[in-house]
Amino acid sequence: MNSLDYFFEPKSIAIIGASHSTGKIGHVILQNLISAGFKGEIFPINPKKGTIIGKQVFASIKEIKTEIDLAIIAIPGALVPKALKECGERKVKAAIIISAGFGEIGNIKLAQELQKVMDKYSFMKIVGPNCLGVMHMKNGVDSLFLPAYRLERPKHGEISFISQSGALGSAILDWASFKNYGINKFVSYGNAMQVDEADLLEYLGKDDSTKVIAVYLEGVRNGKKFFKILRKVTQKKPVIVIKGGITAGGAKATKSHTGSLAGSSEVFKAMLKQANAIHATTLEEVFDFARTFVREPQMKNNRIQIITNGGGYGVLSADALSMNGLQLAKMEEKTRKEILKGVPSYAIIDNPMDLTGDADNKRYEVALNNISIDKNVDAILLILLFQVPTLDSDIIETVQAIKEETGKPLFVISAGGNYSETHRMALEKSNINTFISPFDAAKCFKELFEYYKNRTK
Amino acid sequence: MNSLDYFFEPKSIAIIGASHSTGKIGHVILQNLISAGFKGEIFPINPKKGTIIGKQVFASIKEIKTEIDLAIIAIPGALVPKALKECGERKVKAAIIISAGFGEIGNIKLAQELQKVMDKYSFMKIVGPNCLGVMHMKNGVDSLFLPAYRLERPKHGEISFISQSGALGSAILDWASFKNYGINKFVSYGNAMQVDEADLLEYLGKDDSTKVIAVYLEGVRNGKKFFKILRKVTQKKPVIVIKGGITAGGAKATKSHTGSLAGSSEVFKAMLKQANAIHATTLEEVFDFARTFVREPQMKNNRIQIITNGGGYGVLSADALSMNGLQLAKMEEKTRKEILKGVPSYAIIDNPMDLTGDADNKRYEVALNNISIDKNVDAILLILLFQVPTLDSDIIETVQAIKEETGKPLFVISAGGNYSETHRMALEKSNINTFISPFDAAKCFKELFEYYKNRTK
Numbered sequence: 001m002n003s004l005d006y007f008f009e010p011k012s013i014a015i016i017g018a019s020h021s022t023g024k025i026g027h028v029i030l031q032n033l034i035s036a037g038f039k040g041e042i043f044p045i046n047p048k049k050g051t052i053i054g055k056q057v058f059a060s061i062k063e064i065k066t067e068i069d070l071a072i073i074a075i076p077g078a079l080v081p082k083a084l085k086e087c088g089e090r091k092v093k094a095a096i097i098i099s100a101g102f103g104e105i106g107n108i109k110l111a112q113e114l115q116k117v118m119d120k121y122s123f124m125k126i127v128g129p130n131c132l133g134v135m136h137m138k139n140g141v142d143s144l145f146l147p148a149y150r151l152e153r154p155k156h157g158e159i160s161f162i163s164q165s166g167a168l169g170s171a172i173l174d175w176a177s178f179k180n181y182g183i184n185k186f187v188s189y190g191n192a193m194q195v196d197e198a199d200l201l202e203y204l205g206k207d208d209s210t211k212v213i214a215v216y217l218e219g220v221r222n223g224k225k226f227f228k229i230l231r232k233v234t235q236k237k238p239v240i241v242i243k244g245g246i247t248a249g250g251a252k253a254t255k256s257h258t259g260s261l262a263g264s265s266e267v268f269k270a271m272l273k274q275a276n277a278i279h280a281t282t283l284e285e286v287f288d289f290a291r292t293f294v295r296e297p298q299m300k301n302n303r304i305q306i307i308t309n310g311g312g313y314g315v316l317s318a319d320a321l322s323m324n325g326l327q328l329a330k331m332e333e334k335t336r337k338e339i340l341k342g343v344p345s346y347a348i349i350d351n352p353m354d355l356t357g358d359a360d361n362k363r364y365e366v367a368l369n370n371i372s373i374d375k376n377v378d379a380i381l382l383i384l385l386f387q388v389p390t391l392d393s394d395i396i397e398t399v400q401a402i403k404e405e406t407g408k409p410l411f412v413i414s415a416g417g418n419y420s421e422t423h424r425m426a427l428e429k430s431n432i433n434t435f436i437s438p439f440d441a442a443k444c445f446k447e448l449f450e451y452y453k454n455r456t457k
Numbered sequence: 458m459n460s461l462d463y464f465f466e467p468k469s470i471a472i473i474g475a476s477h478s479t480g481k482i483g484h485v486i487l488q489n490l491i492s493a494g495f496k497g498e499i500f501p502i503n504p505k506k507g508t509i510i511g512k513q514v515f516a517s518i519k520e521i522k523t524e525i526d527l528a529i530i531a532i533p534g535a536l537v538p539k540a541l542k543e544c545g546e547r548k549v550k551a552a553i554i555i556s557a558g559f560g561e562i563g564n565i566k567l568a569q570e571l572q573k574v575m576d577k578y579s580f581m582k583i584v585g586p587n588c589l590g591v592m593h594m595k596n597g598v599d600s601l602f603l604p605a606y607r608l609e610r611p612k613h614g615e616i617s618f619i620s621q622s623g624a625l626g627s628a629i630l631d632w633a634s635f636k637n638y639g640i641n642k643f644v645s646y647g648n649a650m651q652v653d654e655a656d657l658l659e660y661l662g663k664d665d666s667t668k669v670i671a672v673y674l675e676g677v678r679n680g681k682k683f684f685k686i687l688r689k690v691t692q693k694k695p696v697i698v699i700k701g702g703i704t705a706g707g708a709k710a711t712k713s714h715t716g717s718l719a720g721s722s723e724v725f726k727a728m729l730k731q732a733n734a735i736h737a738t739t740l741e742e743v744f745d746f747a748r749t750f751v752r753e754p755q756m757k758n759n760r761i762q763i764i765t766n767g768g769g770y771g772v773l774s775a776d777a778l779s780m781n782g783l784q785l786a787k788m789e790e791k792t793r794k795e796i797l798k799g800v801p802s803y804a805i806i807d808n809p810m811d812l813t814g815d816a817d818n819k820r821y822e823v824a825l826n827n828i829s830i831d832k833n834v835d836a837i838l839l840i841l842l843f844q845v846p847t848l849d850s851d852i853i854e855t856v857q858a859i860k861e862e863t864g865k866p867l868f869v870i871s872a873g874g875n876y877s878e879t880h881r882m883a884l885e886k887s888n889i890n891t892f893i894s895p896f897d898a899a900k901c902f903k904e905l906f907e908y909y910k911n912r913t914k
Binding site for chain 1: 480562603604606607608609620621622623624625626627628629631632634635673675701702703704705706707709710711713714715738739740741766767768769770771772773775776778779780785803805807808809811814842843844845846872873874875876877878893894896
């Protein structure tokens, strides 16, 4: 049986159902592959032949003489079994079936017919049907049939993301692009008649270019297989799972959406915990947790130092940490003495450390240099309120330098308008995790701490 | 005793400590008053005299012959009692003491000296010391000493906001401006030696231009007075309270920040509930709740209909509603029949209602027209995923028209990149409450429902 590699690193792709009409799915896919800069050979397939976007069209896959690594099938559901059979005969290594109209709408007969073809040519790896398929921008692979002006493709990164739902997956990719989060491999796997969430998880677990895995699912095909693989993968890298249908109302909805029969959500959550997977409730959490694991080092214990130039934000941050079971660090006496030497007497050198409203870059530098080497501090929550004129762009290099040296997780909180947002985004570009809300930051510290703690057990 | 009106609608303002040096607090305040377009008379006070930004400077408030409604005092703390005494002699009606250095740093002697002056001239209303003071952009009143390029001033609106913390207040105003939320009156009241949070709450409760009140506090000066007034005000309009120091770690921090001694947070939360105030945990919640109450009508019961073009978002939304104790509405049979006439057979007319990935404006129109008059539906959660090319700008007018007619709360969820965000913001400008996350929307529905339910009790 072939490897899943053929989905992400194919040397040639056939598009069965390539269309001459702009806007049609089979046209958009071809256009996207070309835009994505796919370097291998592309074979549009359509009985009408001719050319599409300058590419020669073949009437059937049987006409192509060279080897085909990947077929993308985008034709009416009823025609899919025959097309897949031809792929099998041509020894195509992998296929993505975009087409819908199978089990998800109760067409069991067509699904069974398709299953027979899959079984006969079992060396072929199949993703789908009823899916968006695969995106791996590094190699220019992009079977998503949505135009780039609607679904912006995110930059290449270290987070891989698999989604049972196509529309949700596409909204999230688009949003990730907007937020400038990097995505490595994306798979919308739909009905998962062959390759399922567990197979993809196993593959991504072994994939060195994937640092963090995120999963949206409504149900799993084979719970035992899934959790066995999940336990194994989380020993190597973090896996963040968001599950649709964790309430009675949501579970009823999954049934009409993907046909998934949700079991008890309490059991599911307990199993995630046992497997040391990270459970996210919202899509925002998925990406907050993911960028935390991509950028932050291991967190040895949960003692956190808050440094602020606004008392109220310090108080709310202390609340946020406490609410997430984290500790306020008690700095070493020598640290306190050193900092006191370099700041005015009205600064409060405690936790929160309030450098007060007129704090400038130099005052933050003194605080950070000393806290970053304090043995009682495991991580730093740095609040930068840019409403005061004493704090300016210099702070960005200061924070970046500390972050590179300290070896401790460090988050920045910054809330405000244009001036503030410009600086927050500059910090993000310098690879610093920033948050608007201390509560979001605290949740990330919690997950970071617990994942590594449980992994070493 | 004078009315608090003089803080928000003064006819004349004296700035005691107006400075000739750009960047100094006493200079920035004068500049901001001029930029804000304050229409009354402005009297800069400084012993050096001369002119500042073209305004004639007076050596002392005693030199001014006309009536003075409001004095803004921004001089070193030690000089404040004498200056305030002069204000009292001149029969100034209200004063904002920006200066710090009193009780908050343990200078009890100076605080007592100031208290004596306040008591002697008790007709004067005093905000502060140790605060940013007052902003009421409609009248061009702005005592905030932070330049507009750092702290952008939000547009005039219907939310009034009082904050014990100045830095937090200023970050939030700046952020509110960025988000395009309208603010009516803002007060950072600092040490609250005379006018306190309860007085301000009572005033805003009677202020017809304030539709919703938001409060950040770390402690209350007089709990009995505060809760008595709170109970009264919430019978007229919603009051959203966020309290710093609701955990042990946070409470310790409030002590060194504002000197507030936090009592049991559980008791505090129970008292908020009893007073039918809305408790927010994060600053995001404060403004999500506030704009909900500004824009949405009363919600009669908690049965909500989800309408979506992406199944996964429908599932997560059903989870979000259930997690917040809300019900999925069961539409009337006639509604279902009417909608079925106007949508393809593969659309799922249930709750969530999945109009599927190729839904266009017309399909949404059919769904919305029928759901908006359904007696079993109390509110609508509308999901618009703009990644698909079938959905475009037409939907904005459709939603706006429904919103104006229906009389039911309606939220829109939309997540994505530039195309999507452009449309989400267009909806916001059309006075539609939009959210990126269904979980945030669900929390707002919950607070909306519970506030009116408890008020009618």
